[in-house]
Amino acid sequence: MKDRKDYGKENEINLKALIALTRSFNSVRKREMKTIKKSGLTISRFGVLEILYHKGNLRISDIIEGTLSTGGNMTVVIDNLERENLVKRKSDPNDGRASLICITDKGEKYMKEIFPEHVENIGDIFSKLTIKEKENLIELLKKLSKP
Numbered sequence: 001m002k003d004r005k006d007y008g009k010e011n012e013i014n015l016k017a018l019i020a021l022t023r024s025f026n027s028v029r030k031r032e033m034k035t036i037k038k039s040g041l042t043i044s045r046f047g048v049l050e051i052l053y054h055k056g057n058l059r060i061s062d063i064i065e066g067t068l069s070t071g072g073n074m075t076v077v078i079d080n081l082e083r084e085n086l087v088k089r090k091s092d093p094n095d096g097r098a099s100l101i102c103i104t105d106k107g108e109k110y111m112k113e114i115f116p117e118h119v120e121n122i123g124d125i126f127s128k129l130t131i132k133e134k135e136n137l138i139e140l141l142k143k144l145s146k147p
Helices: 009-038 043-055 060-067 071-083 105-126 131-145
Strands: 087-092 095-103
Touching: 009 043, 009 105, 043 060, 043 071, 043 087, 043 095, 043 105, 060 071, 060 095, 071 087, 095 105
Parallel strands: none
Antiparallel strands: 087 095
């Protein structure tokens, strides 16, 4: 039988915290995907439609930043959404070299149909926490996100 490695009390709790955070994220993501998959979208396609639905017309760089995606993937995602007439490209009036990505009427209607169920699902996921616990969680996660 191998001896248990001892990395010190603080390192042990750091490792346990990382494992708990990772398991929690994976569980939340899996449950979040329930309504997204039901809608027939990938997480990336849903993210693009969601940000355009709530923020309006955006440049691809703003979509990438807002959805935490990569540039190469985003072009393909937007091309696919455009093919389905859920988004369209138009010239940016402030910069003729750039394009704005816009949600179409069809995309807007689609999000109006699927987003309420997504919000309800997210509510179910976080229903185990009080509002104060959710506020504390947000603050703790922001603190962890800072370099």
